[in-house]
Amino acid sequence: MSLLSQRISRRASVALAAAVLLAPVALYSQSVTVTSDSSGTSDRWLHVRVVSTESKNETVRVNVPLDMAEKVLPAINKDRLHNGKVRFNDSDMNGVDLKAILDAVRTAKDGEFVTVQSNDSDVRVAKQGGYLFVHVTEKTANSTKNGKPSEKSRVEVKIPMKVVDALFSAGKDELDLVAALRALSAHGDTELVSVKSDDNTVRIWLDSKNISD
Amino acid sequence: MIIVAKCALALASTIVVAGVYTFREGVIKVDVDEHRDGGSHVHFWVPAAAVPMAMHFVPKRHFREMPGEASECLPLLKIVTSELRRYPNTTFVDVQDGNDHVRVATVGSKIQIDVVNSEENVHIAVPLSTVNDVANQLAADAPGV
Numbered sequence: 560m561s562l563l564s565q566r567i568s569r570r571a572s573v574a575l576a577a578a579v580l581l582a583p584v585a586l587y588s589q590s591v592t593v594t595s596d597s598s599g600t601s602d603r604w605l606h607v608r609v610v611s612t613e614s615k616n617e618t619v620r621v622n623v624p625l626d627m628a629e630k631v632l633p634a635i636n637k638d639r640l641h642n643g644k645v646r647f648n649d650s651d652m653n654g655v656d657l658k659a660i661l662d663a664v665r666t667a668k669d670g671e672f673v674t675v676q677s678n679d680s681d682v683r684v685a686k687q688g689g690y691l692f693v694h695v696t697e698k699t700a701n702s703t704k705n706g707k708p709s710e711k712s713r714v715e716v717k718i719p720m721k722v723v724d725a726l727f728s729a730g731k732d733e734l735d736l737v738a739a740l741r742a743l744s745a746h747g748d749t750e751l752v753s754v755k756s757d758d759n760t761v762r763i764w765l766d767s768k769n770i771s772d
Numbered sequence: 773m774i775i776v777a778k779c780a781l782a783l784a785s786t787i788v789v790a791g792v793y794t795f796r797e798g799v800i801k802v803d804v805d806e807h808r809d810g811g812s813h814v815h816f817w818v819p820a821a822a823v824p825m826a827m828h829f830v831p832k833r834h835f836r837e838m839p840g841e842a843s844e845c846l847p848l849l850k851i852v853t854s855e856l857r858r859y860p861n862t863t864f865v866d867v868q869d870g871n872d873h874v875r876v877a878t879v880g881s882k883i884q885i886d887v888v889n890s891e892e893n894v895h896i897a898v899p900l901s902t903v904n905d906v907a908n909q910l911a912a913d914a915p916g917v
Contacts, residue, residue: 602859614870615869615870615871616868616869616870617867617868617869617870618866618867618868618869619865619866619867619868620863620865620866620867621864621865621866622862622863622864622865623864624855624858624859626855626858627852627855627856627858627859630851630855631848631851631852631855634847634848634851635848636844637844769859769862770862770863
């Protein structure tokens, strides 16, 4: 073998070795690029946070991307949940026609539908600005604050009407969870549920962040 | 001398290529530490690509004997793992209860489960692609999927 061909062969070998040795680095950097690309999304996230001060300061945080929930829910077929829809029957509703009530609420103008004020609790159901509000305040009977009965617990639910519509868009005895999630994802940042009591705080809200505060 | 060098280069290249192929899907890491006296300490890592490969050698009848509840979950597992890949470095569940802490999160392209309490520490990290591959293979042979 001539000197020239030996040199070429040696250089080719070195180049091949370098290429092979650098391949893992190249592959790794490629995978890192893919990872960072996929993190920059405008997904909507449903957050659940439960803080219990009862015994050991228990905190539960759940963060669910709505997009993922929309795809995962139809795959769960168990008991009453099928294809992202929950089936219920009349006995569950004690003979109340939920769909008829919803139709009445939907077509009604903004206003307060239910207001109950008692020594034990206050209940308010209202429709306002495209949202359905349900507020329940439970009072402590033997305790007062500034002359008023102090609050034992406060539940605030705020649901966009479009979500309620979507929820009842399936058949008569079905709740369409996937349609509701889709309607929810089209909404802006919203606090959906807030429960405050002496022992527990529960928050369910929607935003574009993948972490809860 | 050159022949020896070429053989060494070929061997090194083969080892590197085999290494890259084996570790292309990352590594499964399992760390278990029990805090009690005589408690077990398990620390191992396995190339993730080895698991789907190893499953080819498992007799198919074992997959067919899978409980119905488990086979029902396989389509769900496939969807969840493929969806989770879109959310790297995200904490999905975080539960803190006194000294107990449970966390389910994605770290890069892996699903990581951490359980830390006064009795034991468990950390498991599995590449999502491996879980997906395993679910696909199980689903292919599971009854009723």
